[in-house]
Amino acid sequence: MRGAVILSQTIYRTIKEKIECGLYPVGSPIPSCAELCKMYRISEKTARRVVEILEKEKFIETSRGKRPRVIFKRREAEKSGSTAERPDYEVIRDISLSARVFYYPLLRYGLSLCTQEDFDELETRLSCINEMTPACELPGMLRHFWRFFVSKIGNAMILRCIDSIGYLELVPMPYDIEFEQFYREYLFDILSKMRRGSFDPQEELDIQRIFLRGEGLPPMRCASTPASLGWPHSISANIRKDDAKISAVYMDIIGRIVSGEYKQGDILPSHAALCKEYSVSHDSTSRAIRYLRELKVIRSERRKSVVALSAAEIPLVWSKLDIKIICRSFRSFIDALETVSLTIEDAALLSAGDTPAAEAAALRGAIGDGLRGGELTSFCATKELLEMIVSHIPYRTLREIYLALKKYTPFDRVVPGLLRNGREEAVRAIYQKAYGAANALASGENKYFAELSAKAFQMSAGEVLAYCKDMGYLEATMKVYDGTIFLK
Incomplete structure (x- = not known):
């Protein structure tokens, strides 16, 4: 007798959990007594006891000749109106x-x-x-x-x-x-x-x-x-939820100075604008700006933050930064580049079908002008490719994923020195691959465009890894976190 009671309680809890989790939604039937007997190899008496307990606890309702139906409503569903639980x-x-x-x-x-x-x-x-x-x-x-x-x-x-x-x-x-x-x-x-x-x-x-x-x-x-x-x-x-929010803000501002987006004497955006752009609190932006002042990267003028250094002077600041912060920034950049390079081919092929011919021709012209212009801005070609691909992705979820990844792949905000140490030829090779992709897109060769785009991003990822190694950061960068923990 005691064994039957324990068994009925065990089966009751199993079905109760399935109702509470929504695996048996409101209005859906649960197994009948006969089905419970077959499913759990129990007697009809034990099955009836399970149904009686569920009905007594107001999880189900029963009626003659019909299977028991769920009447329990989860509190979360009542608060949210079930919109998150039942996407259309x-x-x-x-x-x-x-x-x-x-x-x-x-x-x-x-x-x-x-x-x-x-x-x-x-x-x-x-x-x-x-x-x-x-x-x-x-x-x-x-x-x-x-x-x-x-x-x-x-x-x-x-x-x-x-x-x-x-x-x-x-x-x-x-x-x-x-x-x-x-x-x-x-x-x-x-x-x-x-x-x-x-x-x-x-x-x-x-x-x-x-x-x-x-x-x-x-x-x-x-x-x-x-x-x-x-x-x-x-x-x-x-x-972005696991980022070190403060360092992400000031490292990006330094990168924008390096790229020339922020020039010496420019006024930085307000705290409200920075909070919105980086999805951080006012306290985080305040601490980031305070740290940049300590490094003398910016100065205060009439309660506004003004860029105090030129791009050429940033390498002097670089040596003062905590190596852990540098490596964390590198790791985010490398992770994002790897993510894009592994997935961009199918996205590029999808996007190519919706890209107007005029825009494809304009992309080819822009990258071609960069190649012929002499001094190359590091990875600007892959930035142009990514922006073109993302802007024509027809699936909203996918587009938002790549828009978020773009924040981690600021190809025009590269750390000081990436174009030095004889790397101009490597960057030129990336430009040429990107130009080939743009030319294929303008010529209607969509599959070839996708293949060359993926290759350009793979080359970019390899170049960043090579730079990290040359600068002595690679080992520390790859130790920012242990990737094997995700398997546990």
């Missing part, structure tokens, strides 16, 4: 299409880094998922499975971008026991294909194929609220 079809579609362009290339690359031991570990974790798995834990376990491969890259920026898209949070409604079993078998099949090297993300990760099983589009929800449901500010804020 257009949002789901935008998230899914954005993931095809951004997540799939990263998944392929992450898979290439996996060993058989990695696949063994994932198989062991999948084996732990069964009908007794607490519902609140299930979305996280499934999310970990898909996040694992991208985590192998060891790039914090990539993971923040992936989390911001919200693709790994999508689940169908209702998320029932039958679907759990189907999805678990599907993941084992996927893992087997990954081991054999026959896995194709474009085919295997299609939501229509996985969630719908050919039955038409069901309502969808997110297991948690992704940043993409709060366009556009929340995506940028989510990607």
